[in-house]
Amino acid sequence: MKIAVYPGSFDPFTLGHKDILLRSSRIFDKVIVAIGENHGKQNLFTIEERIKDISNEINDIGIKDNVLVESFSGLIVDFARSKNANILIKGVRGPVDYDYELQMAGMNSTMNPDIETIFLISRPEFSYISSSLVKQIALMKGDYSSFVSPIIEKSIKSKI
Ligand code: PNS
Numbered sequence: 001m002k003i004a005v006y007p008g009s010f011d012p013f014t015l016g017h018k019d020i021l022l023r024s025s026r027i028f029d030k031v032i033v034a035i036g037e038n039h040g041k042q043n044l045f046t047i048e049e050r051i052k053d054i055s056n057e058i059n060d061i062g063i064k065d066n067v068l069v070e071s072f073s074g075l076i077v078d079f080a081r082s083k084n085a086n087i088l089i090k091g092v093r094g095p096v097d098y099d100y101e102l103q104m105a106g107m108n109s110t111m112n113p114d115i116e117t118i119f120l121i122s123r124p125e126f127s128y129i130s131s132s133l134v135k136q137i138a139l140m141k142g143d144y145s146s147f148v149s150p151i152i153e154k155s156i157k158s159k160i
Contacts, residue, residue: 004028004087004118005080007072009038011045012134012152013054016126018061020091023120025063032083033058033069036076044135044159047071056151077112086114093122093129 006024010017010033024031035050037043045053054069072079080088088108090101098119105117129147137144138156145153 001029002027002087003030003032003083003085004089005032005034005076005083005085006089007034007036007076007079008091009041009043009131010035010050010054011038011041011043011131012148012156013050013057014126014129014131014134014148014152015146016091016093016122016129017131018057018149019123019126020089020120021057021067022061022063024089025061025067028087028089029066030085031063031067031089032085033067034076034079035069035071036073036079041132042135044138044156049155053152053155057149060149060151075111077108077115080115081112086116088115088117090117090119091122092119093127 004024006021021033033054035047051069051071058064058067058069076088092098092101101119108115108117134144134147138160
């Protein structure tokens with residue numbers, strides 16, 4: 001059974017994340033969305049709120065048979081091992097993501113050589129979307145409805 005972990009901070013979960021998750025669910029037997037804190041970023045949502053929103057997204061896409069969402073702290077390689085997963089999925093929007101992800105994939109693979117990082121290239125229509133910019137637009141009262149689903153839009157509205 002191919003179990004994959006899709007890690008990220010998902011604050012918030014964008015249409016780009018949603019597309020990567022849907023495509024992953026078609027490739028792997030089981031996908032675990034793993035919400036971790038990126039301590040370099042200011043969060044809008046708590047981990048519990050993100051779990052709830054992403055669960056709603058999973059229901060909405062109709063992939064709950066093989067996708068679930070959890071949070072983790074500590075190293076992603078340790079979380080993956082604890083779930084018997086040996087695949088990390090990373091969405092890559094362009095060269096900036098690639099450079100950073102390549103570094104993480106290399107270090108993760110050195111820490112645990114059994115782990116393979118699989119890069120899924122963002123579809124062009126989602127390649128410019130960034131959670132940080134969605135937050136910035138929302139805080140400045142702009143229209144971010146093209147970048148997130150109605151589920152997440154409602155959630156952001158309840159916060160800001
Ligand atoms: O969506 P993000 O902000 O790029 O997510 C980053 C995250 C949380 C997936 C990443 O920082 C991570 O994997 N953190 C866990 C700590 C870890 O394993 N660090 C070593 C990576 S080489």
